[in-house]
Ligand SMILES: Nc1ncnc2c1ncn2[C@@H]1O[C@H](COP(=O)(O)OP(=O)(O)O)[C@@H](O)[C@H]1O
């Protein structure tokens with residue numbers, strides 16, 4: 450669905466993206482993970498044809514984003530934090546206007562509103578909405594015309610956990626109905642929960658790529674097993690060797706409450722790779 | 732639905748909800764009808780208020796409305812969403828321009844009720860021409876501005892000159908000399924006569940030069956800033 454090779458972009462002397470390459474498969478959720486300032490938004494703007502890259506090869510749905518016509522862009526859904534709402538318009542009018550542009554029915558706009566749980570707020574002006582409601586309205590606008598490919602730029606940044614969960618559920622549902630989703634986030638839990646594949650972006654380069662679980666396993670240097678014992682204690686064992694015997698014994702004697710692996714979280718993988726925390730600025 | 736129609740529809744809806752813009756459209760027509768009916772002083776030129784307010788209307792409403800609508804869409808980043816939904820810049824600009832022109836013409840129709848029927852077509856023709864020039868000027872300022880605040884501060888001096896110069900030149904000959912080169916002043920001259928007779932090359936040249944300047948200003952702003 451999306452293919453990139455050697456993508457570069459500089460603003461003046463500032464090299465924001467250096468040699469970016471990845472592929473996002475149709476029907477999957479692809480995550481671009483990186484701290485703020487890593488160049489995530491810049492990459493989305495390039496992929497959607499809003500700005501031109503300095504170099505590289507990009508194919509989005511088989512086409513060069515720079516050559517996309519307005520009609521082609523209608524096959525995208527885009528949600529970016531700098532995509533505004535019409536403040537004086539009600540929720541339904543905000544969607545209705547784009548329904549007219551996309552040539553879809555008002556009923557479809559209403560049902561999009563229902564899907565994001567804003568039916569009760571349909572008549573309220575956008576200026577009255579909370580941050581979470583605004584995000585949901587923007588989400589509805591991005592998905593309303595049932596695009597094949599959706600770009601979400603930090604869709605849950607700064608939202609409460611409740612709203613975040615709702616948005617996650619919504620995104621997963623859209624994936625199930627066949628949409629390809631490209632999302633950026635600096636929240637590694639979100640990336641882990643949602644994404645089929647991720648790339649870790651740091652200072653304009655991709656420092657790691659793959660399935661989230663795979664990446665975590667790759668950086669599991671200790672390869673240990675953590676066992677939560679029935680008596681409440683925790684015990685850490687090596688994999689294999691004589692510890693295997695020990696674990697079997699514990700299992701047989703029904704002393705095991707739960708077994709865990711000790712692979713790192715995406716957060717700590719990122720820390721290991723860059724020496725930086727995801728929440729920090731690049 | 733055609734993109735331009737969607738923009739016009741949207742803008743119509745927005746204007747009805749936007750009191751600061753709406754008042755601009757309503758104020759002068761309302762004042763015109765009120766003053767023409769309420770104030771009758773001997774020796775006052777005929778249709779004094781209609782002419783005066785008509786020129787002020789041309790210098791204010793379309794100019795400020797166009798500039799602030801475009802600047803607001805840039806500031807709030809709604810214009811970006813529109814371009815991603817296949818709205819071409821010309822569709823957007825024409826949609827906004829046509830909408831504001833039509834609302835102003837509606838106001839002009841209200842104003843024209845104070846005039847005798849045979850003068851109305853002429854009056855509306857002049858108003859319509861003036862609105863076009865003002866809309867283009869306003870669009871240039873809107874495109875040039877980063878946000879509404881900037882648009883308002885750029886519009887202010889233009890608006891002052893365009894709408895007050897014709898009035899002040901009634902009282903002061905020096906201002907009148909200076910005001911001659913401004914299109915609203917020329918329109919005022921036309922309103923005074925209420926006919927094209929006596930409006931010769933000079934006036935037409937000034938009008939055309941004004942219109943041309945506005946178009947150039949627009950082209951300059953558009954090339955410098957574009958719409959995104
Ligand atoms: N239009 C621009 N002009 C100059 N610098 C920019 C521009 N857009 C982004 N940048 C810079 O590029 C870097 C990456 O920005 P961005 O893509 O927004 O990061 P992210 O979305 O990952 O937080 C930042 O350092 C930012 O200052």
Ligand SMILES: [Mg+2]
Nearest residue numbers: 489490602603
């Ligand atoms: Mg960003």
